[in-house]
Amino acid sequence: MDTRIEDHARILVDWSTDVHSGDDVVIAAGPEAHELVVALHRELGERGANPTTLYTSGEASRAHLRAHDEEFTLPEHTLALYEACDVAIHARSDPNLAALNDVPGTRLAERSRVHKPITEERLSTRWCLTQHPTNAHAQTADLSLAAYRDFVYGAILRDWDAVEEYQDELRRRLEEASTVRVVAGETDIRMRVDGMHAINSAGRHNMPSGEVFTAPVPDSVEGTVLFDKPLIHQGREMGGVRLVFDEGEVVESSAERNGEALDDLLHTDDGARRLGELGIGTNRAIDRFTKNMLFDEKMGETVHLALGRAYDANVGAEREGNDSAVHVDMILDTSAGRIEFDGETIQEGGAFVWE
Amino acid sequence: MDTRIEDHARILVDWSTDVHSGDDVVIAAGPEAHELVVALHRELGERGANPTTLYTSGEASRAHLRAHDEEFTLPEHTLALYEACDVAIHARSDPNLAALNDVPGTRLAERSRVHKPITEERLSTRWCLTQHPTNAHAQTADLSLAAYRDFVYGAILRDWDAVEEYQDELRRRLEEASTVRVVAGETDIRMRVDGMHAINSAGRHNMPSGEVFTAPVPDSVEGTVLFDKPLIHQGREMGGVRLVFDEGEVVESSAERNGEALDDLLHTDDGARRLGELGIGTNRAIDRFTKNMLFDEKMGETVHLALGRAYDANVGAEREGNDSAVHVDMILDTSAGRIEFDGETIQEGGAFVWE
Numbered sequence: 170m171d172t173r174i175e176d177h178a179r180i181l182v183d184w185s186t187d188v189h190s191g192d193d194v195v196i197a198a199g200p201e202a203h204e205l206v207v208a209l210h211r212e213l214g215e216r217g218a219n220p221t222t223l224y225t226s227g228e229a230s231r232a233h234l235r236a237h238d239e240e241f242t243l244p245e246h247t248l249a250l251y252e253a254c255d256v257a258i259h260a261r262s263d264p265n266l267a268a269l270n271d272v273p274g275t276r277l278a279e280r281s282r283v284h285k286p287i288t289e290e291r292l293s294t295r296w297c298l299t300q301h302p303t304n305a306h307a308q309t310a311d312l313s314l315a316a317y318r319d320f321v322y323g324a325i326l327r328d329w330d331a332v333e334e335y336q337d338e339l340r341r342r343l344e345e346a347s348t349v350r351v352v353a354g355e356t357d358i359r360m361r362v363d364g365m366h367a368i369n370s371a372g373r374h375n376m377p378s379g380e381v382f383t384a385p386v387p388d389s390v391e392g393t394v395l396f397d398k399p400l401i402h403q404g405r406e407m408g409g410v411r412l413v414f415d416e417g418e419v420v421e422s423s424a425e426r427n428g429e430a431l432d433d434l435l436h437t438d439d440g441a442r443r444l445g446e447l448g449i450g451t452n453r454a455i456d457r458f459t460k461n462m463l464f465d466e467k468m469g470e471t472v473h474l475a476l477g478r479a480y481d482a483n484v485g486a487e488r489e490g491n492d493s494a495v496h497v498d499m500i501l502d503t504s505a506g507r508i509e510f511d512g513e514t515i516q517e518g519g520a521f522v523w524e
Numbered sequence: 525m526d527t528r529i530e531d532h533a534r535i536l537v538d539w540s541t542d543v544h545s546g547d548d549v550v551i552a553a554g555p556e557a558h559e560l561v562v563a564l565h566r567e568l569g570e571r572g573a574n575p576t577t578l579y580t581s582g583e584a585s586r587a588h589l590r591a592h593d594e595e596f597t598l599p600e601h602t603l604a605l606y607e608a609c610d611v612a613i614h615a616r617s618d619p620n621l622a623a624l625n626d627v628p629g630t631r632l633a634e635r636s637r638v639h640k641p642i643t644e645e646r647l648s649t650r651w652c653l654t655q656h657p658t659n660a661h662a663q664t665a666d667l668s669l670a671a672y673r674d675f676v677y678g679a680i681l682r683d684w685d686a687v688e689e690y691q692d693e694l695r696r697r698l699e700e701a702s703t704v705r706v707v708a709g710e711t712d713i714r715m716r717v718d719g720m721h722a723i724n725s726a727g728r729h730n731m732p733s734g735e736v737f738t739a740p741v742p743d744s745v746e747g748t749v750l751f752d753k754p755l756i757h758q759g760r761e762m763g764g765v766r767l768v769f770d771e772g773e774v775v776e777s778s779a780e781r782n783g784e785a786l787d788d789l790l791h792t793d794d795g796a797r798r799l800g801e802l803g804i805g806t807n808r809a810i811d812r813f814t815k816n817m818l819f820d821e822k823m824g825e826t827v828h829l830a831l832g833r834a835y836d837a838n839v840g841a842e843r844e845g846n847d848s849a850v851h852v853d854m855i856l857d858t859s860a861g862r863i864e865f866d867g868e869t870i871q872e873g874g875a876f877v878w879e
């Protein structure tokens with residue numbers, strides 16, 4: 170076994186989910202993550218914890234969803250499993266990222282709506298989402314499997330304690346800031362963040378991680394942003410997305426590629442035309458875009474803004490966060506730009522001023 | 525996909541477990557059963573049922589068991605899953621039947637004891653144990669994978685309604701009988717079965733099935749039996765096992781191969797020296813011994829006797845069944861022998877008298 174798989178399992182169990190004796194752990198993984206599943210079993214055994222592994226398969230889900238033409242019902246057994254567990258570790262490991270492409274989006278959305286109590290139970294545990302490298306993900310990243318493994322483990326096998334400490338300066342400043350401005354190429358966008366909470370994301374719920382994020386005050390966003398990285402929503406890739414905000418709302422939009430998908434997204438609901446998240450990536454081991462948001466949004470020297478719903482944890486008691494059925498992250502490169510908090514430059518040319 | 529996999533899935537869902545809309549179904553399968561898992565998802569989708577699939581892996585279990593040196597605790601999340609489900613379908617599909625061979629038997633036994641509430645919950649659902657053909661099982665059967673697939677599907681893809689009807693004559697006669705005698709080669713063994721219940725096993729809980737079975741009155745077994753088929757207990761294969769019973773108890777024993785394993789078995793506890801089951805196999809599509817009890821004990825023209833515990837369902841209200849920590853089936857060929865109920869021959873040369 171690639172010893173990096175064992176190191177990955179150890180980080181998930183110790184740092185991300187803090188497993189201890191007697192914990193009941195759900196692992197969810199696909200067939201290609203077998204070695205990670207075995208490594209996790211060993212780590213959980215050493216800690217006296219109890220694993221139960223769910224087999225996730227896009228091909229099986231597709232078969233079920235396409236055959237199922239009744240109203241969906243909530244799987245009470247799956248809900249009971251998550252209600253009773255302490256820890257949930259989900260490892261992305263699909264053998265084919267297009268497995269669900271011939272399932273109507275409305276069916277997927279309807280199932281998600283009915284399964285929402287399961288998602289909420291899962292997110293109430295010590296949960297972590299991670300990645301096991303497969304050929305399908307490597308191909309999407311335009312990499313060989315060997316090179317993709319190097320990329321994935323480069324991003325994951327880090328000293329997360331040190332990352333958390335490193336990011337704390339950024340978190341503290343963002344928490345105290347009232348306004349944020351991002352200037353990069355054609356982008357010049359301003360928003361208020363006062364009353365919102367900044368979160369230091371250092372590998373507890375996402376592995377890899379490496380970002381600090383907050384929620385903008387919904388009506389405060391002003392200016393123009395050009396997202397220079399491709400962006401995928403419901404399997405459709407958009408490129409060169411340009412948005413103009415006025416009083417928090419998108420008032421002009423265009424895309425160099427797949428403008429229809431952008432229009433569909435913006436018309437999902439009112440909240441889809443406002444921002445729900447501002448995130449600042451810090452993971453410089455993520456040195457390329459791989460069309461996988463678990464990695465892309467953590468990339469060092471980038472900022473991401475999400476159209477749609479805000480995370481509850483970011484929204485202060487005196488504030489309302491943006492609400493929507495969607496949350497779509499879009500990424501812009503700040504390596505040749507700057508980020509200002511309350512008029513003070515905190516990142517310039519990709520480097521934080523305190524580095 | 526081999527269309528026999530789809531036929532197998534349909535039989536499991538319709539005949540074995542009678543799935544209907546809204547049922548919450550646990551599938552448990554290993555990585556090599558992927559196609560059966562996909563086929564089951566389609567069938568469950570068509571019926572409006574909800575699947576959740578557990579990934580079973582001997583290699584992962586081994587890693588967990590060998591690393592785990594504390595007392596075992598009950599996995600409450602797995603218990604909750606089975607408590608809340610309606611149907612449980614377990615598909616044997618191991619890639620290596622020796623995967624647990626370097627885990628001490630005491631650890632396996634201890635885990636089984638702690639997990640007993642889960643087993644009991646599973647057996648309180650509409651459950652079925654079945655087989656997906658893998659190379660490991662084919663190799664153990666001394667068959668190519670293609671030939672093993674023919675064997676497995678030959679045994680499974682049958683008209684189970686007709687099998688149930690065919691076996692009902694045997695079940696009725698065994699239910700009404702007071703004594704059973706089996707004569708075959710060196711074997712001549714007699715026992716009482718009055719007050720016990722005969723069960724028609726036609727593919728509900730075991731797929732394949734094809735047997736009628738009851739429990740002997742524990743103290744009533746008399747005579748000699750030579751089990752001419754090899755027999756495996758805890759991974760150890762015994763051959764040519766000869767047992768002499770007096771007042772229900774084994775008073776003489778010998779084995780041509782691995783007599784130590786037989787001694788260990790007989791000394792497990794008092795109940796391990798008495799019989800807990802008498803079964804009569806009827807599935808003539810199972811035409812060879814494959815060292816897999818799910819198939820072997822159903823073989824047409826055989827009888828099996830189990831040392832150890834009796835099934836509750838066989839034991840009448842006025843009776844006590846044999847109790848033991850073990851239940852080890854042993855098979856003898858009756859194709860050149862005969863079976864008598866109350867002195868009347870009911871099978872001779874492998875054929876039932878009413879055939």
